[in-house]
Amino acid sequence: MSGLAVAFWILAAVAVLASLLVITSRNPVASVLYLVVSFFCLAGLFVTLNSHFLAAIQVIVYAGAIMVLFLFVVMLLNLGTPQWFDVAATPLKAAALLLGVAFVGALAATGLGSFEPVARGPASAISPDVLGSTEAMATALYSTYYLPFLVTALLLLVAMVGAVVLARRER
Amino acid sequence: MEIEHWIWLVPALPLAGFLVNGLLGRRLGKGAVSVIGPGVVGGSFAFALALFLHLTRLAPEARSIGQTLYSWMSAGDFEASVGFLVDPLSATLMLVVTGVGFLIHVYSVGYMHDEDDAGFARYFTYLNLFTFAMLLLVMADNYLLLFVGWEGVGLCSYLLIGFWFKDQDNASAGKKAFIVNRIGDFAFLLGIFLMFGSFGSVAFADVLPQAASILQPGGPLAFWICLFLFVGAVGKSAQIPLYVWLPDAMAGPTPVSALIHAATMVTAGVYMVARSHALYDLAPAVLAIVAGIGAATALYAATIGLVQTDIKKVLAYSTISQLGYMFLGVGVAAYAAGIFHLVTHAFFKALLFLGAGSVIHALHGEQDMRRMGGLKGSMPITYWTMLAATLAIAGIPPLAGFFSKDEILWRAWDAGHPVLWAIGLFTAGLTALYMFRLFFLTFHGDFRGSGEQRQQVHESPPSMSAPLVALGVLSVIGGWIGIPPAIGNALGGAGNAIESWLAPVFESGHATDAAHAVPPVEYALMSASIAVALLGILAARYLWLRRPELPREIAHRFQAPATILSHKYYVDELYDLVVVRPYNALSRFAWRVIDEGLIDGLLVGGTSAVVKWQSKISGGWQTGAIPTYVTVFFGGVVAILVYYLFG
Amino acid sequence: MSEIGVGHYLTLSAVLFTIGVIGVLTRKNAIIVFMSIEIMLNAANLAFVTFARATGDLGGMVMVLFVIAVAAAEAAVGLAIIVAMFRHRETVNVDVFNTLRG
Numbered sequence: 001m002s003g004l005a006v007a008f009w010i011l012a013a014v015a016v017l018a019s020l021l022v023i024t025s026r027n028p029v030a031s032v033l034y035l036v037v038s039f040f041c042l043a044g045l046f047v048t049l050n051s052h053f054l055a056a057i058q059v060i061v062y063a064g065a066i067m068v069l070f071l072f073v074v075m076l077l078n079l080g081t082p083q084w085f086d087v088a089a090t091p092l093k094a095a096a097l098l099l100g101v102a103f104v105g106a107l108a109a110t111g112l113g114s115f116e117p118v119a120r121g122p123a124s125a126i127s128p129d130v131l132g133s134t135e136a137m138a139t140a141l142y143s144t145y146y147l148p149f150l151v152t153a154l155l156l157l158v159a160m161v162g163a164v165v166l167a168r169r170e171r
Numbered sequence: 172m173e174i175e176h177w178i179w180l181v182p183a184l185p186l187a188g189f190l191v192n193g194l195l196g197r198r199l200g201k202g203a204v205s206v207i208g209p210g211v212v213g214g215s216f217a218f219a220l221a222l223f224l225h226l227t228r229l230a231p232e233a234r235s236i237g238q239t240l241y242s243w244m245s246a247g248d249f250e251a252s253v254g255f256l257v258d259p260l261s262a263t264l265m266l267v268v269t270g271v272g273f274l275i276h277v278y279s280v281g282y283m284h285d286e287d288d289a290g291f292a293r294y295f296t297y298l299n300l301f302t303f304a305m306l307l308l309v310m311a312d313n314y315l316l317l318f319v320g321w322e323g324v325g326l327c328s329y330l331l332i333g334f335w336f337k338d339q340d341n342a343s344a345g346k347k348a349f350i351v352n353r354i355g356d357f358a359f360l361l362g363i364f365l366m367f368g369s370f371g372s373v374a375f376a377d378v379l380p381q382a383a384s385i386l387q388p389g390g391p392l393a394f395w396i397c398l399f400l401f402v403g404a405v406g407k408s409a410q411i412p413l414y415v416w417l418p419d420a421m422a423g424p425t426p427v428s429a430l431i432h433a434a435t436m437v438t439a440g441v442y443m444v445a446r447s448h449a450l451y452d453l454a455p456a457v458l459a460i461v462a463g464i465g466a467a468t469a470l471y472a473a474t475i476g477l478v479q480t481d482i483k484k485v486l487a488y489s490t491i492s493q494l495g496y497m498f499l500g501v502g503v504a505a506y507a508a509g510i511f512h513l514v515t516h517a518f519f520k521a522l523l524f525l526g527a528g529s530v531i532h533a534l535h536g537e538q539d540m541r542r543m544g545g546l547k548g549s550m551p552i553t554y555w556t557m558l559a560a561t562l563a564i565a566g567i568p569p570l571a572g573f574f575s576k577d578e579i580l581w582r583a584w585d586a587g588h589p590v591l592w593a594i595g596l597f598t599a600g601l602t603a604l605y606m607f608r609l610f611f612l613t614f615h616g617d618f619r620g621s622g623e624q625r626q627q628v629h630e631s632p633p634s635m636s637a638p639l640v641a642l643g644v645l646s647v648i649g650g651w652i653g654i655p656p657a658i659g660n661a662l663g664g665a666g667n668a669i670e671s672w673l674a675p676v677f678e679s680g681h682a683t684d685a686a687h688a689v690p691p692v693e694y695a696l697m698s699a700s701i702a703v704a705l706l707g708i709l710a711a712r713y714l715w716l717r718r719p720e721l722p723r724e725i726a727h728r729f730q731a732p733a734t735i736l737s738h739k740y741y742v743d744e745l746y747d748l749v750v751v752r753p754y755n756a757l758s759r760f761a762w763r764v765i766d767e768g769l770i771d772g773l774l775v776g777g778t779s780a781v782v783k784w785q786s787k788i789s790g791g792w793q794t795g796a797i798p799t800y801v802t803v804f805f806g807g808v809v810a811i812l813v814y815y816l817f818g
Numbered sequence: 819m820s821e822i823g824v825g826h827y828l829t830l831s832a833v834l835f836t837i838g839v840i841g842v843l844t845r846k847n848a849i850i851v852f853m854s855i856e857i858m859l860n861a862a863n864l865a866f867v868t869f870a871r872a873t874g875d876l877g878g879m880v881m882v883l884f885v886i887a888v889a890a891a892e893a894a895v896g897l898a899i900i901v902a903m904f905r906h907r908e909t910v911n912v913d914v915f916n917t918l919r920g
Contacts, residue, residue, distance in 0.1 A: 008822045012830050019834055019857050023841030028849055035853050042860050049827070049871045051879050054886075058863075061886050066856070066893045073897045074849060077904050095802055096843035100836040103809050107832050110816050112825055131871060132879055140876045141883070148880075152887045159891030166898035169905070795916030802843050 007048055015041035026082035028074050032067060039063040051132025174225050178238040178255045181218045181265060182306040184211040188299035196292025201284075208295030209276035212302055216269035223262045231675050234259055237312055248371060256312035256375060260676045263510060263669075264309035264442055267517045271434045272302050274638035278525050279426040281634030282532060294334065294424070301327035305435050309442060313374035314363050317443065321359070321407065324436045325352045331431065332423040344419040351416040355406015362399030365392065379449040388453045397450050397457040404440025408494050410468045415743055417491055421483040425528030428483060433490050433524050434517035441497040441513050445506045448677055452504065462502025462583070466594040469495030471740075473601040477608070478726075478736045481538050482527050485609050489564070490520055492602065496579055499595060505582035507673040511653045512575035514669070518649045519563040519572055522642035526557040529631045529639065530613060534624050540609065545618040549628045552636045554614050556643035561610045563646040565603035566704045571650035577700055578655060581693055592696075599700055603707025611715045655693070827868040834861035848900050848910040852893070859889050 018038035025031045039062050046055035074080060130136055141149055188211030196204050226234045239254035257265075276298060283294050304323025311317040326349075333345030363373055369385060369392055370378050386393040404410070409417040420432050431437070444451060444461065451458055469492045476488030493516050500509030531538055533550060547554045563572040576599060584592040618625055630636065653669040714722050726733040735741065794800075834857060841854030863882045870878025904910055 002821075005822050008826065012826075015830070016833055016837070019837040019841075022857065023837060023845060023850070023854055028847060031850055031853060035856065038857065039860065042864060045827070045830075045864060046867055048822075049867050051867050051871070051882075054863075054867060054879055054882050057883060057886055061890060062856075062860075066890055069893060069897060070849065070853065073901060077849075077901065077910065079847070079849065079910065092798060092802060093844050095806075096840045099802070099805055099809050099843075100840045103805075103812065103839070104832050104836050106809065106813050106816055108829065112828050112832065131874065131876065132867075136876060137879060137883070140880055145877075145880045148884060152884055156887065156891050159894050163894040163898040166895065167901045793918065795918045797912045797915065798843055798846070805839055805843065 004048055007044065011041045011044045011048070014038075015045070028079045029071070032071050032074060035070075036063050036067050039067065046132075049132065053132055053134045053137045174222065175236050175238050177218065178222065178236070178257055178310070179240055181215050181222070181269070182255075182303050182310060184215045184218070185299045185302035185306065187211060189296055189303060192292050192299060193296040196296060197289050199292070201288055201291045204292050204295050205280040208299060209273060209280065211299060212269055212273045212276050215302070215306070216266070216273050219262070219265040219269045222257050223266055226257065226259065226262055231671075234675055239312075243315075249367065251313060251315045251373065253316060254312040254374075255310040257310065258676055259673050260442075260446060260510065261309050263514065263673070264438075265306065267514055268302065268305050268309060268435050271517050271521050271642070272305075272430060274641055275426050275430045275434075275521060275525070278429075278528070278635050278638040279424075281632045282426050282528055283424065290334075294331075297327055297330045297334070298427075298430070301331065301431060301436075305439070308439055312376065313372075314366065314378070315373050317446075318356075318359065318363065321403075321439060321443075322356065324431070324439065325349060325356070325407070328352075328420070328431050328436055331427040332420045334423055334427065338422075341422040344416075344422040348416040348420050351413050352406045355403045355413055358399045358406075359403025362396050362403065365396045365399065369396070375446070379447070382449040382453060386450070386453050389455060390453075393450065393453040394456055397447070397454040398460070400447060400450075401444065401457060401461055404443055404498075405464070406440075408437045408440030408498070409491050410440075410464050410495060410498060411471060412742075414468065414472070414491050415746060418484050418487045418739075421481070421487050425483065425524055425531060428487070429521045429524035429528070432487065433520040437490060437494055438497070438513045438517070441494070441501060441509055444498070444501045445510055445677075448501075448504075448506050451501075458502050458504060460502075462499050462588065462591055465495045465498025465500075465502050466591045466598075467495070468492070469499065469598045470594050470601070471495075473598050473605065474736060475739050477601065477605045478733070480541055482530070482540050482543075482609060482613065483524075483538055485540075485605060486520070486523055486527060489523075489602070489606065492598065493520065493564070496576060496595065496598075499583060499591060500579040503583050503586040503588060503591070505579060505586070506677045507670045508575070508578040508582050510673060511669050512579055514652075515563070515571035515575040515646075515649050518642055518645040519560040519570075522556060522560040522639060522646055523564070525635070525639055525642065526553050526560065529553040529635055532631060532635070533628050534620060535627065537620060537624065540612040542620040542624075543613045543618070544616040544620075545614070546628060547614045550614075550630045552630055552639060556639040556646075557610065557614070559643045559646045561606050563650075564606050565708060566599055566700055567708075568701065569647075569650065571646050571648070573701075574650035574653045574655070577697055578653060580700060581655070581696055584692075584696060596699060596703055600703040600707045603704040604711050607708045607711035608715050611711060615716055616719070824868055824872045828865060831861045831865040831868065834858075834864065846911050846913055848903070848912055849897075851912065852896055852900070856889065856893070859885060 015038050018034045018041065021034040022031045022038065025034060039058060043055040043058040043063070046052075046058060188207055191199075191207055192204055199207075222236075226236070235256065235258040237254060237256045239252050242250065242252045244251050276295070279294065279298065283291055286294065301324060304320045304327060306320070308317055308320025308324060311320060329345045329349040331345075332348050333342045336342045336345070366378060367373050370381065372378065382393075386396075406413040417432055417437070421428055423431075451461075472488045472491035472495065476485050476492065479485045479488060493512070497509045497512050497516070500506075500512060529550065530543065530546060530553060533546075533553075534543065537543070559570065563570040566573045566576045568574070576595075580592055580595045580599070583595060631639075652672075738744075838854045838856075838858035838861060841857065842851050845851055845854065863885055866878045866882045866885070870876060870882075900910060903915065907914055
C-alpha cells in the first residue's frame with residue numbers, strides 16, 4: 001500500500017469520526033473542538049490531492065478564523081455546558097438517519113465508489129503536480145476569475161457591516 | 172282618418188282606466204273612480220260599435236279589417252306581432268264584452284259602494300285590467316297574443332275572486348282558479364308549439380286559410396293540435412274535468428261573477444274553438460270529444476245545481492251547464508250556433524247574477540236560499556227582470572235562450588247525433604227545473620229569513636237596477652237576431668241574422684241553409700224542447716211552491732243519490748286525494764330532502780366542510796418548527812436524487 | 819487496498835455531507851446546527867477539489883476558495899443573528915423560534 005493510500009484512509013477515518021462526534025457531543029465546546037480536528041483532516045486530504053494552497057487556506061481561514069469565531073460566540077453566550085433542550089424527538093432522529101442512509105445508499109448504488117470522470121477542459125495544459133500550487137491558483141484567480149474575486153471581496157465587506165449591525169444592542 | 176288606425180283604442184281605453192285607477196285611484200276618491208272605471212269601458216263600447224257598423228257597410232266577403240301595432244318579437248324563423256283583427260266573429264265578441272261589461276261596471280258602482288276608497292279603486296283597477304285582457308283575447312290576430320289575453324284574464328280572475336283576500340277561503344278560491352286554469356294553459360301552449368312546428372307561424376292569417384293544405388285531415392297532427400287547444404278551453408271554460416274552480420270562484424263579489432264567470436272569461440274557450448274552426452274541421456275525432464264533453468258537462472252540472480242551497484252556487488253550476496251547451500254546439504260543427512248561445516247567455520246569465528247580487532245586497536250578504544222567499548213585493552224591478560232571465564234560460568219562446576238553445580239542439584239532431592240531442596233535451600228540462608226552483612225559493616212563498624232582514628229589504632239603487640232593466644230587455648229581444656228560417660219564413664222572411672253575419676268567418680263549406688230544409692222535423696223538435704221546459708217549470712212550481720215538504724221527503728227516501736249530489740259527486744275530495752296530496756308530498760320532499768338536505772347541506776355545506784378540512788390538513792404542515800422543515804426539505808432532495816438516478 | 823481513486827474521495831464526501839445533514843436535522847442548539855452546515859460545506863469542497871484534480875480544471879479549486887470565503891461571511895452574519903436571537907429570547911433553542919407557525 002502506498003503512502004498516499006495510508007494517509008487517505010487514516011485521514012478519512014479521523015475526519016468521519018470527528019464529524020460524528022461533532023454532531024453527537026452534548027457539550028458545545030467539545031463540538032467546536034472536534035470540528036477543528038475534522039477541518040485539519042480535510043486539509044490533509046487536500047494535500048493528498050495536491051492542492052497545497054487550499055490546504056493552507058483551509059487551515060488559516062476555516063480552522064483558524066471561523067472556528068475561533070464560533071468559539072467566541074459559544075463562550076460569549078455562556079453555552080459552554082450541555083444544554084437541557086438539545087435532544088431531538090426520536091421519530092425525527094429516525095427520519096433523519098433513514099434519509100441520510102438513503103442518500104448515501106442512492107449515490108453508492110450508482111457506482112460512486114468506482115467513479116472515473118472523463119477529463120475535460122484545458123487539462124493537458126497544466127500537469128497534475130502543478131495544479132494546486134499557489135502559482136497556478138494565483139494565475140487563475142487574477143485572470144480568469146477576476147470578477148468573482150472582486151465580488152467576493154465586496155461580499156465580505158457587506159457581511160462585515162451586516163454582522164456589526166445585527167449584533168448591535170438595541171438602545 | 173281611416174277607421175283601421177283607431178282599432179287600438181278599443182283595448183287601450185280600459186288599459187288607460189287600469190293605469191289611472193291603479194296609480195291614482197286612491198287619491199282621486201270614489202267619485203272619480205266611479206266615473207273613470209265604467210266610463211272607459213263605455214268609450215270602448217262606442218268604438219266597438221263604430222267598428223261594427225263599419226263592417227256592416229262592407230261587402231260580406233270583405234268584412235275583415237285589421238291593425239298591426241308593432242312587431243313584438245322576431246327570433247330566427249319565429250315572428251309574432253301585436254295586431255288586431257276585426258271581423259264578424261271578433262266584432263260580436265267585442266260588443267258583448269264591452270256592452271255587458273259596461274253595464275256591469277255601472278252596477279258595481281252601486282254594489283261596491285260600502286268599500287273604502289282603497290278597495291273601491293282596487294276593484295275598478297282589476298275590472299278595467301280584465302276588460303283590457305279580454306279584449307286582447309278576442310281581438311288578437313295571432314294565437315300568441317290571444318294567449319297573452321288568455322293569461323291576463325286568468326290573472327284578473329284570480330285577483331278578483333280573492334278580492335276580499337283577508338278571508339283565507341277567498342284567497343284559496345282564487346288560487347284554485349288560477350292553478351286549475353294553469354293545467355289547461357299548459358296544454359294550450361303545447362298546442363301552440365305544435366302549431367308553430369307545423370305551420371311556422373301562429374298568426375290566424377297564416378294558419379287558418381292553409382290548414383287544409385298543411386295538415387292531413389283526420390291525421391295525428393291535426394288531432395293533437397286541436398286536442399291540446401281544447402284542453403286549454405276545458406280549463407278556462409270550466410268543463411269536465413277542470414270545472415272545479417268555478418263554483419269556488421263565487422267567493423268573489425257578485426258583479427265579478429257576472430262579468431267574468433258568466434258572460435266573458437269562461438266563454439273564451441268557446442270563442443277560441445270557433446275561431447280555430449278550420450283546424451277542428453280537420454279533426455273530426457276531437458270535435459266528437461268536444462261535443463261529448465260538452466253534453467256530459469251540461470247534464471252533470473245541471474244535476475248538481477239542482478240541490479245547491481247557495482243562490483250563487485246554483486248559478487255557477489248553471490253557467491257550467493250552459494257552457495256545455497256551447498261546446499255541444501261547436502262540437503257538432505255548428506259554430507255560429509255556439510256563438511249565438513254565447514251571446515244570449517251573456518245577457519241572461521249576467522242578469523241572473525246581477526239580480527242575485529241585488530237580492531244579496533238587500534239581505535245584507537245572505538246567500539242561502541233557504542232563508543229567502545217572498546221578495547216579490549219588496550223588489551219589483553229585480554223580480555221582473557229576474558223572471559225574464561229565468562224564462563230565457565229555461566228556453567221559453569220568444570225570449571233569447573229559446574232561439575239559441577234550440578238552434579244547438581236542432582243542429583245536433585241534424586248532424587246525426589240523436590244521443591247528444593236527447594241529453595241536451597233532458598238537460599233543458601233540468602235547467603228549467605232548477606232555475607225555477609231558484610226563482611220560486613227566492614221570490615215566492617213566505618219569507619224565511621230573520622225579522623230584521625225583513626225590515627231592511629229594499630229595492631236596489633238606480634245604479635244597480637238600471638243595468639238590470641237593460642239586460643232584461645236584451646234577454647227578451649236578444650234572441651231575435653237568430654230566428655231560424657223555419658219560423659222566420661212563416662213570419663214573413665225574418666232571416667237568421669246572426670248566422671248569416673258570421674257566415675263569412677265559418678265558411679268552410681257547411682251547408683247552413685240546407686240544414687233547415689225540413690221544417691216539419693224542426694217544428695217537432697222545437698215543440699219537444701218547449702214542452703220539456705214547461706214541464707220543468709210546472710214541476711218546480713209543484714215541488715217548491717205547492718208542496719214544499721216534498722223535496723225533503725224525496726231526499727230522505729233516496730238518501731244515497733241525494734248525498735252524492737249534495738257533495739257534488741265527491742269530485743273535489745277525489746282531486747284532493749289523487750292530485751293535491753301527492754303534489755304536496757312531492758313539494759315537501761323537494762323542500763326538505765333536495766333543497767335543505769342535498770343542496771344546502773351536502774353541496775353548499777359539504778363543499779365548505781371539505782375546504783375547511785383540507786385547510787386544516789394543509790395548515791398542519793406549518794408547524795413553525797425549523798427542524799421539521801429542514802427534514803422535509805432534505806427528504807425532497809433525496810427523492811429528487813433517487814428519481815434522477817434510478818427513474 | 820489498491821489505488822485510491824476518485825470514487826473513494828467522492829464517497830467520503832457523500833458520507834461527510836450526510837453526517838452534516840443529520841446534524842442539522844437532529845440538533846436543537848442553533849450553534850451546533852451551524853457547525854453541521856460547515857461540515858456540509860466542507861464535504862462539498864472536497865468533492866470540488868477531487869473533480870478539479872481529476873479533470874485538470876483549475877476552476878474547481880478556485881471555486882473552493884470562494885466557498886471558503888463565502889462560508890466565512892455566512893458564519894459571521896449567522897452568528898450575529900444567533901447573538902441577536904439570544905438577546906431576544908434568552909435561548910438558542912430552535913424550537914422556540916416557531917412564529918412562522920400557521
